[in-house]
Amino acid sequence: MNFRLNVVVRAALAGALLGLCAVAQAAEPVRLALIEGLSGPFANAGEAVARNLGWAIERVNARGGVKLPGGARPLELVRMDSKGSTEEALALLRAATDQAVPVVMQGNSSAVAAALVEALNRHNAREPQRRALFLNYAAVDPVLTNEKCSPWHFRFDAHADMRLSALVDVLQQDSALRSIYLIGQDYSFGQHVLKRGREMIAARRPDIRIAGEELHPVGRIKDFLPYATKIKASGAQAVLTGNWGNDLTLLIKAARDVGFEGRFYTFYGNALGVPATLGESGAGRVLAVAEWHPNAGDKASEALVRSFRQRFPKPQDDYLHLRMQVMVEMLAQAIERAGSLDATAVARALSGARFDGRALGGLGAGRMRAADHQFIQPLYVSTMQKAGSEGVRFDVEGSGYGFRTVRYLEPDQTAQPHSCKMAPI
16 A cells, blocks of 8 residues: 555656646747847947847746747847957857857847848858847848848848938928038948938938038047047038947037037937937937937837836936837747747748737837838937927936937838848748
8 A cells, every 4th residue: 555655656746847847848938149249339339238128028028928839938138248349249149059049139230230141141041950030129231121131130220221311301401501511430331321311411402511521430439529620620510420339429529529519410319328418518409310219209108218217227227229129029929920939930920020019018010021121110300308398208318308309200101112132931
């Protein structure tokens, strides 16, 4: 009798252990590799990305993670510091794919993104059992969804021509503007912004004089006073720049120091120290373009801002990127539709997908265009103003200054033609 009882107990324990192992296996996290410059000259931009992606992942996990046939699994962010180097980024991509990480994410530098796309194409062709996807939240060189488009690459940011077109829409309405200076970082993205900026201005406002053009090394200039002095001496009334990170903050600080009083038409002038650097002298003078900003106007957006600030209360951490929230949500939905982590299945589920984030805290709406894997979404051009003024409920980074919408474009208004010939998968 005791022997039989012992056998029953052992069997029960074995069954329980097997059950626990199955639960543990089902709960193994889905790893998402962030390959980004988390140290070096653009560490502030990289850490802002990590905060946003980490928060988006927390929000998915708070409702149980992603639902798969074997059970729900949480998402996990794996931080991989490329130090802003293309070579480091490629080495980290190899490390991620060696570990069968199904998704890699990157954005700060189109040059790095282009190298990653090419490397991932080769890897996925060579090792179909360990394919991965590349989700891009900020590398905006149009080439990535045109001649270098890839079935494994999905861009969630508006590309440079989309952003430029929105800025030039506002610029061309400034009847007093007669001269403008173009300055950018000397790599593929910065070069493209200057070239296309010059072309768009010539087409829409041929009366505006290009007072000067300048490309400077990326992340290596500590003192922008010589550049700011040239801008002021040129007689330009405004500056158009795609600069980001410290290259933008230091440029605008130098312009303030030399007494330049013109406007700045920027891609990224709405945070990372720019408003705090300029203070009152930037009110009405700094314009930025983005898929959203904290004063976009609806109650869902306000609730999202408050929730983010509760999670990250330090003023220097206050940079909420809506597109990164959308990216993680769309990935989670695609995984669930695919019922698998297989890169091919998830890519097919994500290609052509539509997103409506109203039920998820006002995350907006858009669609991942199947033809080129460019996310089509709204764009806002906004101008820096004192917090508390009309349309500026929230400031940014505790600066006392926020942004007010001056131009809103619906998703279909931001879409542009493409030349992508998407390879089949």
